[in-house]
Amino acid sequence: MKHIGLILLVWFGINQAGQDIYVCKNAVVNIYSKAPLEDIEAKSDKGTSVLNTGTGEIAFAVPIRSFVFQKSMMQEHFNENYMESDKYPQASFKGKINEKVDLSKNGTYPVTATGVFEAHGVKQNRTIPGKLTVNGGNVSLATEFMVACKDHNIDIPTLVFKKIAETIKVNVTATYTPNK
Amino acid sequence: MKRSLLFAALLCLAITVTAQTKKDTAKTSSTDSLMNSLSKPDKGEPVIATFKATRLIFTQTTETVKKKELNFLVIHRFGDLAGAQGGGKTFFGLDNSSDIYIGFEYGISDNFNIGLGRSKYEQLIDMHLKYYLLHQTTDNSVPVAVSLFVKGGFKPYHVETNIYDNFANRFAYFTQAIIARKFSRALSLQVAPSYVIDNIPFPLAPTNENNFFANSAAGRLKFSKRMGIVLDYFHPFSNYRNNSIDPKFYDGLGVGLEIETGGHVFTINLSNAQAISEINYMSNTTSNWGKGQFRLGFTISRIFDFNKKNKSSY
Numbered sequence: 001m002k003h004i005g006l007i008l009l010v011w012f013g014i015n016q017a018g019q020d021i022y023v024c025k026n027a028v029v030n031i032y033s034k035a036p037l038e039d040i041e042a043k044s045d046k047g048t049s050v051l052n053t054g055t056g057e058i059a060f061a062v063p064i065r066s067f068v069f070q071k072s073m074m075q076e077h078f079n080e081n082y083m084e085s086d087k088y089p090q091a092s093f094k095g096k097i098n099e100k101v102d103l104s105k106n107g108t109y110p111v112t113a114t115g116v117f118e119a120h121g122v123k124q125n126r127t128i129p130g131k132l133t134v135n136g137g138n139v140s141l142a143t144e145f146m147v148a149c150k151d152h153n154i155d156i157p158t159l160v161f162k163k164i165a166e167t168i169k170v171n172v173t174a175t176y177t178p179n180k
Numbered sequence: 181m182k183r184s185l186l187f188a189a190l191l192c193l194a195i196t197v198t199a200q201t202k203k204d205t206a207k208t209s210s211t212d213s214l215m216n217s218l219s220k221p222d223k224g225e226p227v228i229a230t231f232k233a234t235r236l237i238f239t240q241t242t243e244t245v246k247k248k249e250l251n252f253l254v255i256h257r258f259g260d261l262a263g264a265q266g267g268g269k270t271f272f273g274l275d276n277s278s279d280i281y282i283g284f285e286y287g288i289s290d291n292f293n294i295g296l297g298r299s300k301y302e303q304l305i306d307m308h309l310k311y312y313l314l315h316q317t318t319d320n321s322v323p324v325a326v327s328l329f330v331k332g333g334f335k336p337y338h339v340e341t342n343i344y345d346n347f348a349n350r351f352a353y354f355t356q357a358i359i360a361r362k363f364s365r366a367l368s369l370q371v372a373p374s375y376v377i378d379n380i381p382f383p384l385a386p387t388n389e390n391n392f393f394a395n396s397a398a399g400r401l402k403f404s405k406r407m408g409i410v411l412d413y414f415h416p417f418s419n420y421r422n423n424s425i426d427p428k429f430y431d432g433l434g435v436g437l438e439i440e441t442g443g444h445v446f447t448i449n450l451s452n453a454q455a456i457s458e459i460n461y462m463s464n465t466t467s468n469w470g471k472g473q474f475r476l477g478f479t480i481s482r483i484f485d486f487n488k489k490n491k492s493s494y
Contacts, residue, residue, distance in 0.1 A: 021211070021214065023218060050211040052211050057211045058211070059211045059214075059215040070488070072246035072249070072290065073249065080228060080229040081440075084365075
């Protein structure tokens with residue numbers, strides 16, 4: 001029976017190896033644009049994220065095509081004219097969480113992440129604030145930030161009759177599970 | 181017992197090694213490779229916006245109006261720009277209109293449309309159904325987009341002769357399979373084999389066929405995000421039309437500029453065909469580019485959305 005104990009110990013070791021890496025495959029991303037004529041809102045639940053709590057590294061990506069708009073014509077224009085999703089299929093963030101968070105204690109921790117935010121093929125150095133919540137081993141992250149269209153060469157032509165807001169509010173919620 | 185202990189020890193060693201390598205990969209590749217494996221696109225997505233609108237110059241495109249959207253169309257063809265009927269005396273054809281079409285298209289679903297329109301030419305009232313059968317995919321597992329199009333036309337005007345004594349003679353039909361491919365962001369091409377059924381063919385000639393095949397070929401080349409050049413061509417495979425001397429029939433050829441402004445699509449074009457509805461232009465194009473019998477035309481397409489308005493939480 002001795003060896004069973006050994007095997008269990010090793011098994012435990014394997015789990016231990018991946019313990020500080022958390023993944024999320026269904027992060028929810030909302031974008032809002034307030035325009036004089038109409039508020040525009042779109043949602044994607046296909047965001048992916050990896051969080052390394054050991055090093056504080058965080059990576060995030062969302063496919064542009066996965067955003068769903070209420071009006072399908074807007075969705076088409078969003079992909080075809082503004083985000084050019086065939087050329088730039090995803091928006092991403094890659095950086096590091098500046099604060100050290102103790103994941104063994106439950107609670108909500110205000111954090112900031114500094115890194116590179118990429119949308120429409122343009123990279124921007126950003127520090128993005130967020131909230132990290134720990135609840136009994138579950139880790140979730142919520143953040144909200146503004147993206148200026150002109151920072152990412154997303155041009156809004158004067159020919160467009162409906163005015164589109166020049167800054168877009170982005171809202172992200174991700175619930176992580178330990179990577180196995 | 182000893183042997184089994186040895187075996188267990190070996191097993192443990194093996195597992196420890198795998199655990200070690202796993203730990204290593206996790207360390208070295210860190211979040212990057214994990215991220216890549218997570219965000220890898222798993223399958224091809226449907227290609228969108230093969231064309232900007234449901235029509236180019238003459239022909240339908242594979243595009244449909246999406247669910248609960250209404251497309252309002254105004255299509256106009258002026259008179260001959262040059263030649264005997266054109267020039268300064270008609271202000272290059274602007275004083276005449278060879279055809280005016282006003283129509284509506286509605287999306288019953290994203291892939292299924294119903295449409296209604298009226299032409300000045302032959303006073304044709306037509307109704308159509310269009311179904312987006314196959315979507316081209318980004319991974320090329322489906323290399324082309326295919327839409328099916330059926331149109332029924334009715335000529336309601338009063339005549340003094342007996343040609344409409346049989347009421348069925350007022351009807352004509354048109355059916356088309358539209359096959360398109362978006363080759364790049366800028367270039368989309370399509371061919372559309374078609375079949376025309378005229379219950380009474382015009383012009384009234386003993387050799388004129390009631391039914392004939394036809395083909396359309398068209399394309400769009402975008403030179404900016406919202407503007408493109410469109411080219412449209414059709415040919416009826418009709419013995420009568422190909423051999424008739426008087427009247428002489430010509431293939432249709434149109435060239436245009438397409439401008440999209442978010443909800444509106446404008447097309448300004450030059451073409452020889454006088455008529456706008458497929459039933460008319462396939463059967464009856466007797467104007468010749470070479471004789472100056474081409475005209476300025478435009479298409480205005482405006483989408484109205486009847487999906488419920490967005491209540492933002494912004």
